[in-house]
Each structure stands twice: as structure tokens, then as C-alpha cells.
Amino acid sequence: MKKKYYFEKNYGIYIAIILFIITIDFYSKKWILNNLNIYEKQKIFFILNLFHVHNFGAAFSILSNQNGWQKYFLLIFSSITIIIILKIILKFKKDKNKILSYSFILSGAIANLIDRINYGFVVDFIDLHIKDWHFATFNIADFSIFIGMIMIMKNNYYNS
Template structure:
């Protein structure tokens, strides 16, 4: 007998959070596409730039040499991971916040891969000439969600 998933009342706040993060991610990327040319930089603060780049790979541009099998692999990998995380999310009764962050971010980057063939990155933190990897709202959401999951599971 298959187990049916029922969206419980307390899940709706987390679904709303996912929609909010996804909306901010999509809007921010559309703003970057409309207002900055590729590789254009806009200074925001002394340690923050908007720097429009396209990431054809995954974290830190791994698998970014754009061969067809890698594009298909990344797309398939994203979809499998999202399904796995949503399945985990639906089985949980608490600590849903962190999974909501990861799901929203993963879907945001998946939308980019499907729509453009790459992920739009633009947040560039730096100290003088040292720059951290350029990222986006979805990446931030995934990162924070994973940190919370690790903290909840390993540092009680």
C-alpha cells in the first residue's frame, strides 16, 4: 500500500517561505539580466558588488566546460536532488525550515538551467582584491539550509 502525502496545516507556512524565496531569486536574476551586461560590475558597498556572470556548472563552476552530457547530467542531478529533498520534507513533522530553504534554492537554480542553460550569479563579496565565489539568492538559500540541517543533525 502506497503512503499518501497530505499537506498538513503547518506545512503551508514553509510552502509560503519557499514561494517567497523563489520569487526573490527569480526577480533578482531578471533584474540583473535587464540592468547589467554579462561581466559588468556595479559597486553596492565597499565589500559588495553585483557582478553578472553565468555559471554553466555547479558550485564553484565545477562541470562548467559545457559539454552536452554535463548539461544533461546537471539537469537530471538537480531534478533527482529536488525530488529527494521534497520527499524528505514531506516525511518530516518538524525542522522543516531548513529543507524549505534548500528546496527553494534548488528550484530557483533549476529554473535557470531549464530557461537559460546556465545559472545567473551576481553577488560578489570581496575584501580588497580577494573575491569570494560569485553566487545568487538561490545559492544563499541552499547554503543556509544545509548549515541548519548539519547543525540540527550533528550539533545538538
């Protein structure tokens, strides 16, 4: 028996959030590509720089030092992940917290997939640091995924 998915008219707000995050991510990366050379750094304030890098791998540049096979692997993996997240969202029906959490993750996954399709890599540019210690450089899509994961952990913690 096929499972029926629930589509509520209120999904429009989640679609709007997803499109907004994808748009902000796309144009922020486009600005970086047009205004900063690769590896160029621009100080914003004492803990934040813009730093233009290309990530040919996954999170934290995992697989980036491979000889190119990872591009296709990550394209396929990202596409499958997006399909799975869409199915998860549709199964939650009226659980707005879970739908919102997964919408953040979905928007980040789609935005980074767009980069992989357009450029063969993901554009990263947000460099958070404390003095000489730098966190991994990331982008709006990565931050969206991070926020979604935090929301899921919070929901699971308070619902257990």
C-alpha cells in the same frame, strides 16, 4: 506496503517561504539580466559588488568547462534532487526545524533549476570580497541552499 506521507495544514507557511525565495531569486536575476551586461561589475559597498556571470556548471562552476553534456546532466540531477528533498520533507512530519531547513534547500534548488531550463545556465551576481580576494560569485538561490545546510548542521549538532 506503501509509506504514507504526512501533510499538515501548517505546511502552508513552508510553501509560502519556498515561493517567496523562488520569487526573490527569479526577479533579482531578471534585474541583473536586464540591467548589467555579462561580466559587468557594479560596486555596492566595500565588500559587495554586483557582478553578472553565467554559470554553466554546478557549485563553484564545477563542470562549467565541459562541452555541453553537463547541461542535461545537471537538469536531471537537479530534478532528482528536488524529488528526493520533497520526499524528505514529507517524512519529517512535525519536525518544524528540519522542514524549514529543507525548505530553504528546496527553494534554492528549484530556483536554479528554473534558470537551467530558461537559459541553459544559472545567473550569478553576488560578489563578496575582501580587497582583491573574491569568494565565488553566487545568487539568492545559492544563499538559500547555504542557509538550509547551516540549519541542518546546527540541528544535527544540537540533537546529537
